[in-house]
Amino acid sequence: MTEKNTTFLDACRGKRPSHTPVWFMRQAGRYLPAYRKVKGVMPVTALARDPDLASQVVVDAVQALGVDAGIVFADIMLPLEGLGVDFTIVENVGPVVKKPIRTSDQVESLETFDPEEDVGYVLDGIEATIQKLDEAVPLIGFSGAPFTLAGYMVEGRPSKDLEKTKEMMYRQPEAWHLLMSKLTRMVCDYLSSQVSHGVDAVQLFDSWVGCLSAEDYRAYVGDYTKEIMTSLRGSVPRIHFCANSAHLIEDFVDTGADLLSVDWRLGIGEAWGRCRGRVGIQGNLDPVLALSGGEAMRRGVREILAQSQGRLGHVFSLGHGVLRETPPENLREIVRMVHQGTKAKA
Numbered sequence: 001m002t003e004k005n006t007t008f009l010d011a012c013r014g015k016r017p018s019h020t021p022v023w024f025m026r027q028a029g030r031y032l033p034a035y036r037k038v039k040g041v042m043p044v045t046a047l048a049r050d051p052d053l054a055s056q057v058v059v060d061a062v063q064a065l066g067v068d069a070g071i072v073f074a075d076i077m078l079p080l081e082g083l084g085v086d087f088t089i090v091e092n093v094g095p096v097v098k099k100p101i102r103t104s105d106q107v108e109s110l111e112t113f114d115p116e117e118d119v120g121y122v123l124d125g126i127e128a129t130i131q132k133l134d135e136a137v138p139l140i141g142f143s144g145a146p147f148t149l150a151g152y153m154v155e156g157r158p159s160k161d162l163e164k165t166k167e168m169m170y171r172q173p174e175a176w177h178l179l180m181s182k183l184t185r186m187v188c189d190y191l192s193s194q195v196s197h198g199v200d201a202v203q204l205f206d207s208w209v210g211c212l213s214a215e216d217y218r219a220y221v222g223d224y225t226k227e228i229m230t231s232l233r234g235s236v237p238r239i240h241f242c243a244n245s246a247h248l249i250e251d252f253v254d255t256g257a258d259l260l261s262v263d264w265r266l267g268i269g270e271a272w273g274r275c276r277g278r279v280g281i282q283g284n285l286d287p288v289l290a291l292s293g294g295e296a297m298r299r300g301v302r303e304i305l306a307q308s309q310g311r312l313g314h315v316f317s318l319g320h321g322v323l324r325e326t327p328p329e330n331l332r333e334i335v336r337m338v339h340q341g342t343k344a345k346a
């Protein structure tokens, strides 16, 4: 039995860890040979539906990289099946919804989500993963956030500016708020069931909400995120993730999250300054630096560590998910650099 690695949870709780913890979004993914071998030709949704294989790819990634936390293998789209939303995840494209949700009638007819019934396989996968990890590292659960999920439901396919989603927000505010309320209920139930099945922390992915102005964020989204964060208060650490959203940092702090996961567009020193010690920060190396490797990558890592030195609540990560062409050795080098560069002096 190995000694328990508490660095990630220590950092999340504002305690000083024995080294700065590291994990990567999409650390179990196609860039990793062990993942490709397990996945074969299966669609990502089929892999997620098999608790034995899903737990295996999580553990493979943790072992291959030497990271300080694992993340549940699932996809943000999966619980939407419980609402009656039919979708596929198209390789190299992303989620495609068969019948986009655009009218208030469609919003009203969404079904009620039941975690055990609709995503029982995710919950079984969590238990299998925890058993296989044997407490070596903690396990992070996750959910998409209401806005980002609504984005896929309304657009029907990945979109850069989410124009149809915003149009629904502006033209049909009642339908919008009903949709956000239903998704908020679903996310609260989904995350609390993950917590009761043993996850040690949760991350809420509001990947695309950076396309809103701060004013619209407050009018159409912020209260729902607060409700989710509040529903989990006192249980496990809560991480909020959003890309491309430097203009929303203060609003994200106000949601009550314990950590903000920020991307590389905002210098982490400035992020620390603007959060004024109210939250921890996760991030924020550019995934393209992790893919490129070499001196440019090492400089990026050193810079983030220098700007975060002495701060409580830093979790080292990339600003977004690992890119497909990333050599796994680059990620191992990042882990070694962060661990060696931050080890507490005895």
Ligand code: CP3
Binding pocket: 024, 025, 026, 027, 028, 029, 030, 043, 044, 071, 072, 073, 074, 075, 076, 077, 089, 090, 091, 092, 093, 094, 095, 142, 205, 207, 321
């Ligand atoms: O280690 C991990 O992080 C894996 C677990 C995980 C997956 N999806 C599996 C997956 C997580 C945390 C997600 C979250 C997710 N899914 C998000 C939020 C994070 C973000 O990137 O902002 C979003 C927006 C999705 C929707 C989605 N699913 C996209 C955009 C894609 C990429 C499509 C492609 O082929 O490039 C997917 C597919 C997907 N989900 C993959 C993985 C590992 C890649 C396909 C594969 O490996 O087969």
